[in-house]
Amino acid sequence: MTTNTGHPEATTAVPKKQTTRRLLRYALTAKGTFIAAIVALSIGVGAELASPFIAKTMIDDHVMGIEDPYYETEAAGEGTVAYQDGHYKRGNRFAEGEARGEEVHVLQVGRGFVFVDEAIPVVEGDRSFESGTLTIQTAGGTVSYPAERLSKEELFRFYEPEIPGIMKLILLYLLFLAISIAMEFGKTYWLQSSANRVIQRLRLDLYAHIQRLPVNFFDNLPAGKVVSRITNDTEAVKELFIAVLSNFTTGIVYITGIYIALFILDPRLAAVSLFVVPLIILWIYLYRKIATQYNTVIRSRLSELNAIINESIQGMSIIRVFRREKQTRDEFEELNGDYMKHQNKMLNLNSLTSHNLVNVLRNLSFTVVIWFFGTSTIDGAASIISLGALYAFVDILGRLFQPITGMMNQLAALDSAMVSAGRVFELLDEPGENVTDGGMKRYRGDVAFKDVSFAYKKDYVLKNISFEAKQGQTVALVGHTGSGKSSIINLLFRFYDPQKGTITIDGQSVLDLPKQHIRQHMGIVLQDPYLFTGTIASNVSLGDERISRERVNEALREVGADKILADLPGGFDEPVVEKGSTLSAGQRQLISFARALAFDPAILILDEATANIDTETESLIQTALNVLKKGRTTFVIAHRLSTIRSADQILVLHRGEIVERGDHDELMAYGGRYFQMYQLQQGGGDSITPVTGKPESGFEARPAFGGANAD
Structure with a gap:
């Protein structure tokens, strides 16, 4: 075995901008649910950001609002406070035109409250209370007022009118909380359902495209790597839509909403805190520039690991027979070690740039905002905002870093998904064969090769091949490995097209017919x-609706499969595992014959169809062959020459040339290469002289096929 690292995975890289645009086009296939998710997200963000404003109102209007002026009123009523021998009401609770008495104040001093039975022009400043006197020290000097300390019961009387307003705010908060929870559910559901739909579409497109890729593409890319593109890479793209898109969309909407709220609270402080945005953009740019290098290697190594695992499972018997377990394990470990090394590099990068940088940004933003707030207040450039507004501003600014953390935590997944998306689009960009709908009438099956030359790469492996096969005839292709037998069949199926010459079916060039129709x-x-x-x-x-169950049973009976398969518990409904490993070679071969018969082909190719069959089963197979070949143009590739004695025409190939042609008797009478091969298989090869020259007159020499892919 050889390591898989040498297999080319892609021809050209898809640019990042092009990858982003193509992902966006796929996202637009589910734009309805994406829009619904973004609307739900916006409503949810608005509902969630309402809570600091509710807290601001609660603090300013109710908790700290107790220090607003009170006025004496004559009668008790809603919103009034009974204290000593009088009744008092806050100034903003008087109806228009309602009479007001003397102004009084309730002020906080330390951890207690005092009652001042007179108007106080300035209540801001350092307060102290001693021996019935309230002292307020302001920038203009010190003022004193007679005051009385309030007991807990008396203080509660002043707070009691605030309770209904506080309860309304609490209910409003719960309402917004319920809206936020419902919108979070809607956002998550719609985002994930739309992401699933997008990935379903992407996988379908990718799998459908694989069906259109030419056969030679799979000669260069191992099956494990193709599987990795369809499964692992699309799964990474799915994470892009579910986790990354969710976090980034949430983050962008959330940050936008937060800055709107900050500007509503205080435009100057909000403008100062805007410095965070360019730092985030720069951070994302630098991170992705480094991470892309690591993720490209990581996705490639994961693909190669899948390829070597697939190859090892397929060839497990060979690995064990030739005792290559250690070499295979070493190859796997080398790939796995390189994969882990780059994963650790990504881990180090994420460790350095995730929570650490978020904390630095958070602390830096708070420092800048507090410094600016303190400086502007001291210099007299701005008035002091209320305690509730300051609390709301700090609360909302702190919330800014929750979406930033979510976005930063998804940077690794974002870059990995973009690399995977690029690999998926590379595969989708591979040129495929055109798929033509519909079909064509069943042709007769008259096949003609005229001066056909073909090369897989540079060297021609078929040279000037010419022959004809009529309907109902059997044409056998014989020759040593590498002589070009299988290449002729590949051209007939149009897995490849020749560089020179023409191939016709019923007189029409195969190049003029869609491959699917042929x-x-x-x-x-x-x-x-x-x-x-x-x-x-x-x-x-094969699941073809045109083939009924009756036709399936008939085909199995006609090839004699019912005699061999009769002992199976399920009969024709017996389960078949992958590759039919629970069935014998003869049973698998008969099922394959029945498949060919059920589809009623005009041209039938038998590629060493009896090579692995025991003698007893071979007689049954030969009977099945006779059934299959009736009325069809049949091409037989055979090494066991005894199986083609009845062929109408035998083409003997050597290094891509038809060196002999005729039926069995003619070729045996000629005594050339076919005669030698036949004698060797019959056990009389010790005295046979090798044939080295061109055929003698009466047999046309045709250049043909050579190279590693020839047979």
């Missing part, structure tokens, strides 16, 4: 037939 009337039976997970019947029909 393959619609072709069938193939491989040496090691591939069975899918399901049942025997489903492996015959």
Whole structure:
């Protein structure tokens, strides 16, 4: 085994801007739910940010509002306070035109409150109370007033009228809290459902595109890496829409709402705190610049790990037979170690740039705001804001860093998802084959190759191949490994197209026919037939609605499969695991024959169809072959020459050339390469002289095929 690190994963990188635009186009496929999520998010943010304003009102109007002027009133009523022999009411609770008595004050001194039975022009300043005298020290001097200390019961009387207002504010807070919770549910549900829909669409597009990729693409990219693109990379993109998009959308809306609230409270302090925004943008830019380098390697190594695991599982028997466990483990460990090394680099980067930087920004912002507030107040440039407004401002400013933390914590997932999205779009950008809807009438199956030359890369592996195969004829392709047999079949299926010459079916060039239409009337039976997970019947029909269950049963009976499969507990509904590993080679082969017969192809290809069959089963297979070949143009690739004695035409290939052609008797009479091969297989090869030259007259020599991919 060799390490998978040498496999090319991509041809060109998709630019970040292009990746972002294409992700946005996919997001727009679920724009309705995305818009609903953003609306719910905005409402939720507004409801959540209402709580500091409620707290401000509660503090300024009710808790600290007790220090507003009170006036004596004649009668008790709503909002009045009974103290000693009089009744008092706050100034803002008098109705228009209602008579007011003497002004009084309730002021806090230390941890207690005092009652002052007269008007106080200035209540701000340092207060002290001693021996029935309230002293207030202000910038203009010191003033004193006679006062009485209030007991807890007396103080509660002044607070009692505030309780209804406080209760209303509490209920309002609970209402906004309920709205916030409901909107959070709606936002999460709509964002995740729309993300799931987008990823479903992306995976469908990716899988559909894989079906259109040419066969040679899979020669260069291992199956494990393709699987990694469809599963791991799309899952990372899913996290982009669910976690990253959710956090960033929430963060942007939340930060916008917070700054609106800050400007409502105090425009000057809010403007000072705006310095946080450019720092966040710079932070994200620098982080992604470094993280992209690490994530590119991480996603690539994860893909390579999948590839080597897939290869190891597929070849586990070979690994154990040749005792390559240690080498395979070492290769895996090398990839795994490199993967872990770059994961640790990302871990270090995240550790340095997550909560630590958020805390630095938080402390810096509070320091700048407090410094500016203190400086402007001392210099007399601004009046002191109320205690409630200051509390609300600090509360909202503190909330600013919750969405920032959420956004920063998702930076690693954001960059990983963008790298994965780029890899997905690289695969989607691979040129695919056009898919044509509909079909074409079943053609006769007259095949002609005329001066066909073909190269997989640089060297031609088929050279000037010419032959004809008529409907109902069987054409056998024989030759040593690498002679070009399988390449002829690849051209016939249009897995590849020739560089020179023409291939026609019923006189029409295959280049003028859609590939799907050509393959619609072709069938193939491989040496090691591939069975899918399901049942025997489903492996015959392959889920094609045109093939009824009756046709499936008939096809199985016609190839004689009912005789071999009769002992299975489920009969034709017997479960089949991946690759049909629980069935014998003969059983799998008969199912493959029945599949080909059920689809009724005009052209049938048999690729070493009897190579792995025991002698007893082979007679049954030969009977099935005779059923299959009736009325069809059949191409047989065979190494066991005894199985093609009845072929109408045998083409002997050598290094991409047709060196001999004819039926079995003609080729045996000629005594050339075919004769030698046949004698060797019959056990008489010790005295055979190798054939090295071109065929003698009567047999056309045709240049053909060579190279590693030829057979």
